[in-house]
Amino acid sequence: MTADGAQPVIEVKGLVKTFGDKTVVDEFDISVPKGAIYGFLGPNGSGKTTTIRMLCGLLTPDAGTGRCLGYDIVRQSDNIKEHVGYMTQKFSLYEDLTIRENLDFMARMYKVPERREKVNGALEELGLANRSHQLAGELSGGWKQRLALAACLLHRPDLLLLDEPTAGVDPKARRDFWDEIRRLSDAGVTVLVSTHYMDEAIQCDNIAYIAYGKKLIDGPAADIPDMVGLNTWRVEGPDLADLAVSLEGEDGIEQVARFGSALHVSGMDEKRLEAAIAPYRKDERRIWSRRQAGLEEVFIHLMSGSTDNFARAKAG
Numbered sequence: 001m002t003a004d005g006a007q008p009v010i011e012v013k014g015l016v017k018t019f020g021d022k023t024v025v026d027e028f029d030i031s032v033p034k035g036a037i038y039g040f041l042g043p044n045g046s047g048k049t050t051t052i053r054m055l056c057g058l059l060t061p062d063a064g065t066g067r068c069l070g071y072d073i074v075r076q077s078d079n080i081k082e083h084v085g086y087m088t089q090k091f092s093l094y095e096d097l098t099i100r101e102n103l104d105f106m107a108r109m110y111k112v113p114e115r116r117e118k119v120n121g122a123l124e125e126l127g128l129a130n131r132s133h134q135l136a137g138e139l140s141g142g143w144k145q146r147l148a149l150a151a152c153l154l155h156r157p158d159l160l161l162l163d164e165p166t167a168g169v170d171p172k173a174r175r176d177f178w179d180e181i182r183r184l185s186d187a188g189v190t191v192l193v194s195t196h197y198m199d200e201a202i203q204c205d206n207i208a209y210i211a212y213g214k215k216l217i218d219g220p221a222a223d224i225p226d227m228v229g230l231n232t233w234r235v236e237g238p239d240l241a242d243l244a245v246s247l248e249g250e251d252g253i254e255q256v257a258r259f260g261s262a263l264h265v266s267g268m269d270e271k272r273l274e275a276a277i278a279p280y281r282k283d284e285r286r287i288w289s290r291r292q293a294g295l296e297e298v299f300i301h302l303m304s305g306s307t308d309n310f311a312r313a314k315a316g
């Protein structure tokens with residue numbers, strides 16, 4: 001149960017998936033509220049897609065239990081699939097079919113009632129009604145993405161899975177895409193997004209950070225920096241590259257990261273961090289300011305602290 005008494009849309013415990021000798025997902029637990037935009041963040045190959053596919057019954061876990069949309073993820077996976085829209089990382093529609101043919105094909109696959117009306121409606125909504133006979137392969141990246149989203153919404157899914165949805169899409173199209181996702185979420189559709197882009201992560205209500213198959217942290221996006229408890233100072237001025245090298249060697253400084261024309265210097269222990277930067281703050285050419293750690297710093301920190309159990313498995 002969530003704080004408002006509603007059942008979570010997804011609730012799973014102890015999910016495990018192994019491919020060969022590699023444990024790709026290791027003891028994964030999560031609870032996803034209805035209508036949330038939940039981001040799965042982590043580097044390439046960390047197990048985000050595999051986790052999402054197990055949560056929705058598209059892949060059978062080796063261990064673990066749970067429910068998605070009220071159905072058991074192992075025994076009732078077919079029921080779950082009927083209510084899920086899945087937008088894969090690569091454009092998965094047929095490039096040599098027209099825009100209309102692609103939508104019509106998807107509508108048939110999902111046995112959408114009043115197919116013709118729904119397809120016409122989707123074409124109108126997309127603004128593609130007068131280009132419906134154009135081949136999908138001729139569309140730009142942004143338009144392909146809009147078409148793929150429209151196709152996986154035809155059967156009105158309750159849960160939407162987006163695998164790195166805005167990779168290779170221009171900034172305006174990215175913004176429009178995220179506006180549409182927010183509208184869907186407001187209408188009660190639950191959205192799981194896998195990404196390793198920070199600008200997608202900050203659009204999410206909740207975030208689970210996954211590295212090497214393990215969930216390092218999850219919770220409301222706004223609370224994650226506080227949950228980690230990282231202290232950060234920002235410094236601007238000349239010779240930042242040299243300064244970064246000196247700071248990195250100091251006791252009490254755990255991370256020095258470049259952000260545009262500034263460095264963000266972070267540590268877990270506030271007193272030790274302040275003592276470490278004190279000598280450098282005497283140099284008046286530079287401006288130092290205390291700042292609240294953001295998601296960016298937190299994720300760099302989490303990544304540097306996580307161990308590569310995939311590499312260990314290979315070595316062992």
Ligand SMILES: Nc1ncnc2c1ncn2[C@@H]1O[C@H](COP(=O)(O)OP(=O)(O)OP(=O)(O)O)[C@@H](O)[C@H]1O
Nearest residue numbers: 019024042043044045046047048049050051194196
């Ligand atoms: N069917 C499979 N058979 C064997 N190995 C697999 C299979 N599916 C995924 N893997 C491996 O599992 C690991 C996790 O893959 P997954 O796609 O879940 O990660 P990801 O975090 O989504 O990465 P990306 O951002 O690159 O999509 C990778 O090392 C991948 O090669």
